[in-house]
Amino acid sequence: MPLRLPASLLAFALLAGCVATSPRPPEVVSAPATTAPQAAPATVAANDNLNAVAWTQTAIEHDLIYLQTYRDAQAELLAALRDRSWDALARDDRAAPLRGLKPAVVLDIDETVLDNSPYQARLVKSGGEYNEADWAAWCKEETARALPGVVAFTQFAARHGIAVIYISNRAKDLDQATLANLRKAGLPVSGPEAFLGLGTFVEGCEQIGTEKGCRRQLVSRKYRVLMQFGDQIGDFVTVSANNAAGRRRAMAPYLDWVGRRWFVLPNPTYGSWEPALFNNDWSASPAERRQQKIDALRTE
Numbered sequence: 001m002p003l004r005l006p007a008s009l010l011a012f013a014l015l016a017g018c019v020a021t022s023p024r025p026p027e028v029v030s031a032p033a034t035t036a037p038q039a040a041p042a043t044v045a046a047n048d049n050l051n052a053v054a055w056t057q058t059a060i061e062h063d064l065i066y067l068q069t070y071r072d073a074q075a076e077l078l079a080a081l082r083d084r085s086w087d088a089l090a091r092d093d094r095a096a097p098l099r100g101l102k103p104a105v106v107l108d109i110d111e112t113v114l115d116n117s118p119y120q121a122r123l124v125k126s127g128g129e130y131n132e133a134d135w136a137a138w139c140k141e142e143t144a145r146a147l148p149g150v151v152a153f154t155q156f157a158a159r160h161g162i163a164v165i166y167i168s169n170r171a172k173d174l175d176q177a178t179l180a181n182l183r184k185a186g187l188p189v190s191g192p193e194a195f196l197g198l199g200t201f202v203e204g205c206e207q208i209g210t211e212k213g214c215r216r217q218l219v220s221r222k223y224r225v226l227m228q229f230g231d232q233i234g235d236f237v238t239v240s241a242n243n244a245a246g247r248r249r250a251m252a253p254y255l256d257w258v259g260r261r262w263f264v265l266p267n268p269t270y271g272s273w274e275p276a277l278f279n280n281d282w283s284a285s286p287a288e289r290r291q292q293k294i295d296a297l298r299t300e
Contacts, residue, residue, distance in 0.1 A: 047124050048290065052268040056117045062266070063148045069263050070149030073227055074156050076260065077105075080226040081162065088225045088261035090237045090254065093216040104163035104223035106216070107154070108230035109170060109178065109195075111267040113187060114144035120269050129286075130270070139170060140177045146185035147265075158188040162226065165194055165219055167235070169210045172199035213238040231267035242276050 056062055080086045081103055087094060088106075110116050119138040123129065138144075154164045164187070170178055175195050182189050189195075196215040205214035212234060219225060228236050239250045258264060278284060278292040 047127070048293075049120065049269055050124055053117055053120045053124050056115075056269060057121065065266055066148040066150070068149075069229075069265060070153040072259065073229070073263050074153050077153075077157060077162070077226060078160065080261075081160065084224075086224070086226060086261075088228050088257065089216055089220050092238060093213055093220055095217040095220045096222075098224050101222065101224040102163060103161070104165050104219065104225050105154070105157050106165050106167055106219060106225050106228045107150075108232070108235040109166050109168035109182075111147075111231040111269075112229050112235070112265050113147060113150050113154075113166065114181060114185065115147050116144050117269070118144075136171070136174060139174045139181070142177055142181040142184060144181055144185070146187060151186045154188050155186075158190075163190060163194075163223060164188050165196065165223070167196045167212050167215050167219070169198045169212070172197040208238075210234070211238050227261055227263065229263045229265065231265045232271050232273075233264075234272055236262050236264075239272070242272055242280055244276060247273075247276060 080088075085098065087098055107113050116138065119135065122138075128134070157164055166178075166182070168178065175192065175197055178197070179189050179192070179195055182195075196218065198210060200215055200218070202214040202218045205217055207214045216225075230236055233239060233247055233251055237250050237254065239247055241247075241249075254262065274293075275282065277296045278289045281289075284292075
């Protein structure tokens with residue numbers, strides 16, 4: 001959601017079937033007995049995001065994945081701290097030598113640190129789609145909860161002198177609301193520089209769309225990054241072509257880092273994986289986008 005390309009609600013949970021009203025019982029009339037004709041049951045169009053949001057909010061498996069991820073990371077963090085050559089930034093993002101740099105961990109915010117599923121649930125119930133005004137209003141409520149495991153992990157990092165930095169595609173003008181929400185949720189915030197939102201100026205680097213490469217380069221000038229966390233591959237590496245082949249190509253050099261330097265979290269409700277299925281064409285109608293997603297499914 002954070003200042004991403006608008007995510008439709010037509011995403012992922014194709015098992016969310018149509019809801020039908022129960023037919024009225026047959027009307028009893030005088031003999032000879034007959035059954036009154038039944039009207040066709042009224043239906044509500046399926047919302048493709050229903051199962052995804054329901055899983056995110058109610059499935060214990062969701063919480064266990066987060067706990068497992070952050071506990072595994074914490075178990076390896078001090079070893080990464082001791083290894084002076086250890087760095088979790090992609091080659092293109094490392095803009096300064098490691099020597100003498102302070103240690104840090106870098107985390108995305110939405111669906112990595114904070115749970116925004118209530119916002120998604122509102123859209124499912126209203127039948128609406130993501131828009132920047134409603135998203136900004138949700139952020140300003142400052143009520144998103146911390147996801148399982150992240151508070152313990154980030155507080156552990158802070159206690160060991162490791163800076164906790166949040167790189168998010170929330171707009172820069174949401175910085176105060178975002179920092180307040182992080183603090184309320186129990187996450188360590190060292191100050192305004194801990195949040196690098198969309199629109200952060202990075203001298204000598206031209207940001208392309210919502211890519212985070214420039215902000216990662218900014219972090220690299222001051223810090224040796226021990227670990228990165230996110231729910232999109234763009235949280236770790238620049239994606240030149242947002243299609244299936246381009247996304248795999250971007251990750252290919254770093255597969256050995258996954259689970260060691262890069263920790264990827266689940267997000268079935270929205271993300272760059274979705275527009276990759278319909279050629280990133282948000283001008284297409286919801287029905288057209290949905291059909292292209294169906295066409296992308298494998299049946300064998």
